Amino acid sequence: MVGIVVVSHSHALAEGAVALAEEMIHGRRVRIEIAAGLDATTFGTDATQIVDAIRAADDDGGGVVVLMDLGSAVLSAELALELLDDDIRERVVLCPAPLVEGLVVAAVAAATGAGRDEIAAEAAAALAGKQSHFDTTPLATPTVTAEHTGVFTVTNVHGLHARPAARLVAQVRAFDAKVEIRNASTGSSWVPASSLSRVATLDAVTGNELEIRADGAQAREAIDRVLTLAARAFDENVTTSTATGALPRPASPGIGIGAAWSAHSARIEIPDVPARDxxxxxxxxxxxxxxxxxxxxxxxxxxxxxxxxxxxxxxxxxxxxxxxxxxxxxxxxxxxxxxxxxxxxxxxxxxxxxxxxxxxxxxxxxxxxxxxxxxxxxxxNVAGPALDGSGILIAPDLTPAEAAMLDRERVTGVLLAFSSPTAHGAILTKAQGIPAVVDLGTSILEVPEGTPIAFDGSTGEVVIAPSDEVLDEFRARAAHQADTLDQSNRRATAPAVTRDGVTVTVGSNVGSLEDAVLGARYGADLAGLVRTEFLFSGRTEPPDVDEQEALYRQLADAFGGRRITLRTLDAGGDKPLGYLPHSAEPNPFLGVRGIRHSLVNPGLLRDQLLAIVRVARDLPVSVMFPMVTTVAEVVEARGMLDDAIKATGDGVPTGLEVGIMIEVPGAALKSGVLASYVDFFSIGTNDLTQYTLAAERGNHGVAAIADPFDPSVLRLVDYVCRTAGDRVTVGVCGELATDPLATAVLCGFGIRELSVAPRAIGGIKDAVRATDSALGATVAAQCLAAEDAAQVRRLLDRANS
Missing domain, CATH: 1.10.274.10 (PtsI, HPr-binding domain)
Structure with missing residues (x-):
């Protein structure tokens, strides 16, 4: 396949142009490399950087089309050609196309398998659409003797814009036929339907009538395919607006394919009848x-x-x-x-x-x-919702009890009109491994039962009544995901070592003995985070020292002697304990929670530390204090730990390590000082994100702001690693650790331990193995200079590809 290189003075401009082009190719793979800016923020071009980009883009010898912005970008590209070996140089074309329009057209052409010269010619004509819009002089077009014709009306909300036009062009190119198209409503000239740049000149809006004609061996098939595609609005995805104007939100990863069905329930009406005694x-x-x-x-x-x-x-x-x-x-x-x-x-x-x-x-x-x-x-005696259907469940929302009732063997996906990824029903749906997208708006409730649906719970992409081609795309994605997961799990027990030889420990988050068994089975190197508040949930009386010791030993046994990190009770805020009444606070998330909660309930903390020390005398154990903000909190907690050590005798247990959670900006910014009091840090990116961005992740109105990829959050992670990483081990145990997209940047910062959900262990270990920590550091620097989380994701997408 032909590769593309983008040369620009501005790295940000190049990133934006590439992101736009990738939107137009519907997930199909095109190798696009960037050689832009002297670094992420400094304008300029570098010939040696262009040489590296060309070599990367030509990895399979298919040739390269180079697009440039202006001035020295052209001169640097020409110099880069001189620096290349002869065999590569002859496969490279420097294209004079406008950068943004040319890149979009070139990407679409490359995705359809076009050759190097055809791609360059298409890109060079990319301004035709804009020129036609402002100039009524018709463009010369070869005439087709029409054997077959057709007419359709544009129904897409935004007209025949870039994405549906790109799908039209891709389909036409698949046939042995010359196909032309014109806008009958405006009286435009005929243009080749195989050229995205010329199709753009039609300026077709909703309601316009377009004519097509074709000649050649597969002319009839080409016309039929276009008409069928047009009838489906060119397979544009559902983009239902929510009350906030946001797009649908991915809630549980995986591909969902099946027929729509609804969970109907009888309405509850309180009868107006006399009361009995x-x-x-x-x-x-x-x-x-x-x-x-x-x-x-x-x-x-x-x-x-x-x-x-x-x-x-x-x-x-x-x-x-x-x-x-x-x-x-x-x-x-x-x-x-x-x-x-x-x-x-x-x-x-x-x-x-x-x-x-x-x-x-x-x-x-x-x-x-x-x-x-x-x-x-x-x-x-009113019946609840019937949740025994098969296929894609469509509902306004799901309660936790309803979500727990879903049969994962029958329910292939869940689409909710409301809810959020952090709602309890959505959390339980994800826990069952059922793909889900939420916040689709009320129009999703109007989809007739039995309608075929395909969606991606990782991206929020939803297609109603997909074509056979689109279904094949989703099935291929599902098969690829399943194969990748299987291969990752097979390799999960092996160490995770980067390409440049850096070992990263990958542990399991644990909230029960069952979690510990799963974590060990899926290849965890240790129990990176044991949420002890969950071990005895549902009780009205606190566990005594002996109960805690027994369960901690069971957890350690499940991991076969590997280290377990026991976080002391993280109560308060959104995690009340049934055996420890908590007084109401005006703002619980800024109140008595985490280590603060334990320090005002010293009896519970003493018992827990005593149980932990007993186990640490025989097994490798770490103790970790949650949501630390001040040095005084660490000193007081360590003093209580020292008392527990003295109470059990025989000095400090061999191998006992002490750490803290870095979950608030205040702790992150004091990490250099806090490092003197502990052996390790574990960065809890969930809380760190919400406190940094003042956006509570459970609040639907601001949940989209609470993004751990935001540069401000990454800056705090980087700061912790730089100021304390040479004295303590720094790990991450929040959702960011579970996302393979973040692995390279975390390794680049210097993170050397990741703790994730049991089923994510294999995938994260694979992500570590695919990372070069030195290159990760370069990408990390670019991410820190990014404007927002979206730009960070684009940078990491490109780095990972």
Whole structure:
């Protein structure tokens, strides 16, 4: 395949032009290399950089088309030709096309398999569309003697713009036929349908009528294909607007293919009937609560990990909430029936949540309504949603209980009109490995049942009624993903070593004994983060020292003697503990949580540290304190650890390491000082992101801002590595660690430990093996100079390719 090189004075300009071109080729692979700027921020061109780019673009000997912006870019490209070996030089064409328009046209032509000279000619004619728009002088076009003709109306919202035009051109090029097209509505001239630059001259908008004609051995087939494609609006994806104007949001990775089906449920209506005696009504409510409690416990036990199961703990606690039950009992005693009493009390509680200032807790009113509806359905004998369909489930939203009921063998994907990736229903859908896209807007609910759908839960791309060609594309993606995952898992037990010989430890995040078993099975080098608050969730009494010691030993045994990192209780904020009542705070995320919570509950922390030290006397153990902000917190926590060591005797356990979580900007900026008090840092990018960007990730209104790829977050990660990396080991345990796109930049910063979900271990180890840490450092510098997260992703996409 022919490669393309973009030469520009500005690296940012080149990146933007490449991103635009890649949008037009619908995921098909074209080798595009950049030789732009003297670095990420300095304008200029470098002939040796252009030479390297040409060699990379010509990796299979198919030839290279070089596009340049102006001035010294042309001179540097010509000098680069002189520096190349003769055999490569003869395969290179310097194209005089305008950079942006030429690159778009060249990329589309290259994606269809066009040759070097044809690509260069198409690019050189790229201004034809713009010239035609401002100049009515018709362009000369070879005449086709039409054997076959057709007519269609443009239905695309934005007309025959670049993406649908590119698909049209790609399809036409597949046939042995000369095909021409004209805009009958404007009276335009005929142009070759195989040329994107000429098709652009039609200036076709929604409602325009276009004529096509073709001659050649496959003329009829070409006409039929174009008409079929036009009838499907050229397979443009669903771009349903949300209330905020945002695009659909990926919530669970994977390819979903199947027929649409909806989960219908009977509407809950509170009947206006006289109440029975108060004892009968109260008994009916208690019976309903018992049924729902059993259902929730069943759903909780069916979830894969304690972290996911903990979602149901809030629901279970609500069923026994004394304030709620007292309210219901009072209404029943006053003569109301059980159903309206329960409904009124639930409405009040949900309203209290909705009035809170904290966005995350305000959003939890949805949990209150979910539990409330479950109880009402039992009380009134109203059927819940039927979740036994097969294919792509379409629904407004999913409660945690509904998500836990999905059969992953039958449900091939989930599309939700509302919700967010961090909503509890979406989290449980992801935990089951079911692809999902959320926030599609109400129009997705209008898709008829049985309609074929294909979507990508990693990108948010959704296609309704896809063509056979598009279905084949999605099936190929699914097969590739499955094969990649299988190969990664086979290699997962081997060490993760970069191409330049740097070993990166890849551990497993653990929230239960089941997680530990999974992590060891999937090749974890250690338990990089044990979330101890999840180990004993669902209890009303705290675990004693012996209980904790026994479970910590079981975790260590599951990892076969490999190190386990036990994070002390990370409670407060969005993680209340049933056995430790937490007083209401105006803003819990800026209140008593993490290490602060433990220091004001010293008895719990002493017991936990004592259990940890006991295990550390026999096995490799690390202890880690969460959400540290000040040196004083570390000193106080370490003092309590020293007391636990003294209480067990025999000095400091061999191999016991002490670390802290870096989750707030204050800790990141003091990392040089904090490094004197610990052995390691683990950067929690989830909290670090939300505190840095003032965007709570559970708040739908600002969740899109809370992006760990934002340069400000990356700058803090880089700062921690630079100021402390020579004295302590620095790892990452947030969502950023789980994303293979971030692996190169993290290695470039100097991160040497990553802790991820068990099933992600193989893929992240492969990402490490594909990385060169020295090149990663270069890419990292470019990312730090980027404007936003989107530009960072483009840089990393190119580096990874």
């Amino acid at each position: 108060s004892h009968t009504e109260w008994t009916a409510l208690l019976d309903a609560l018992a049924v729902v409690r059993q259902d929730l416990q069943r759903a909780r036990s069916a979830t894969a990990t304690a972290a996911e199961a903990a979602i149901f703990d809030t629901h279970l606690l609500l069923l026994d909430d004394p304030d709620l039950l007292d309210d219901v009992r009072a209404r029943i005693v006053d003569g109301a029936a059980a159903a309206p009493s329960w409904s009124a009390a639930i409405t009040r509680i949900a309203g209290d949540f909705g009035a809170l200032t904290d966005s995350y807790l305000r959003a939890r009113s949805a949990d209150v309504h979910a539990v409330g509806d479950q109880v009402l359905r039992v009380l009134l």
